[in-house]
Amino acid sequence: MWRRVASVSHLFSHSKSTKFNQQGASTFKIWETFTSESEIPTPSKGSLFVTFVLGGPGSGKGTQCAKIVEAFGFTHVSAGDLLRREIASGSAYGSVILSTIREGKIVPSQVTVELIQKEMESSDNYKFLIDGFPRSEENRKAFEKTIGAEPDVVLFFDCPEQEMVKRVLNRNQGRVDDNIDTIKKRLEIFDELNWPVINYYSQRGKLHKINAVGTVDEIFEKVRPIFAPLSK
Numbered sequence: 121m122w123r124r125v126a127s128v129s130h131l132f133s134h135s136k137s138t139k140f141n142q143q144g145a146s147t148f149k150i151w152e153t154f155t156s157e158s159e160i161p162t163p164s165k166g167s168l169f170v171t172f173v174l175g176g177p178g179s180g181k182g183t184q185c186a187k188i189v190e191a192f193g194f195t196h197v198s199a200g201d202l203l204r205r206e207i208a209s210g211s212a213y214g215s216v217i218l219s220t221i222r223e224g225k226i227v228p229s230q231v232t233v234e235l236i237q238k239e240m241e242s243s244d245n246y247k248f249l250i251d252g253f254p255r256s257e258e259n260r261k262a263f264e265k266t267i268g269a270e271p272d273v274v275l276f277f278d279c280p281e282q283e284m285v286k287r288v289l290n291r292n293q294g295r296v297d298d299n300i301d302t303i304k305k306r307l308e309i310f311d312e313l314n315w316p317v318i319n320y321y322s323q324r325g326k327l328h329k330i331n332a333v334g335t336v337d338e339i340f341e342k343v344r345p346i347f348a349p350l351s352k
Contacts, residue, residue, distance in 0.1 A: 172274045174255075178303075
């Protein structure tokens, strides 16, 4: 079983489209720093390897995570699924999480980080995809404080707002946040809070921006080369 994250944190590598035209030159500088050719570190077998998977609601994060799991043997840790599971458990956290999600807001960072940490600790794997996290600078800092390290790779699935809304409304998964009003709030929060996180990891050479328009297989062919070194 995987030991406590903090105890193996030394194994980590240390080191918009929706409103793009409205955000001016400062945002343009952020986009200039994006790269799909950042070098991916190749871990020795058993060394902890973490990938953050970012993108707006409906950008296809979960679908692509399933493909990455199948091709490269990662364990998929979905922040959203962990939160929904906590709601279903009826725990003290659950009611707080439910009301927060219904409002389209971000769940307190420490709650999400603790759930992610427990999930990782329970796994025998050493390669993790953390899907839908971090969603803000506060999330990022909470993860680094608790875990004591940064991720090795950060994927950002870039998708037009209209396409994301269409996908969410069509997926019919019965989620409490899959309605038009909540989707709009989530997109507004994504625009406001995710860009500093994206820029942070871009500046550290960890970010890989993926054009998330196309079929599932077409998009995965853009993702596959990023993880090819892991199969060597």
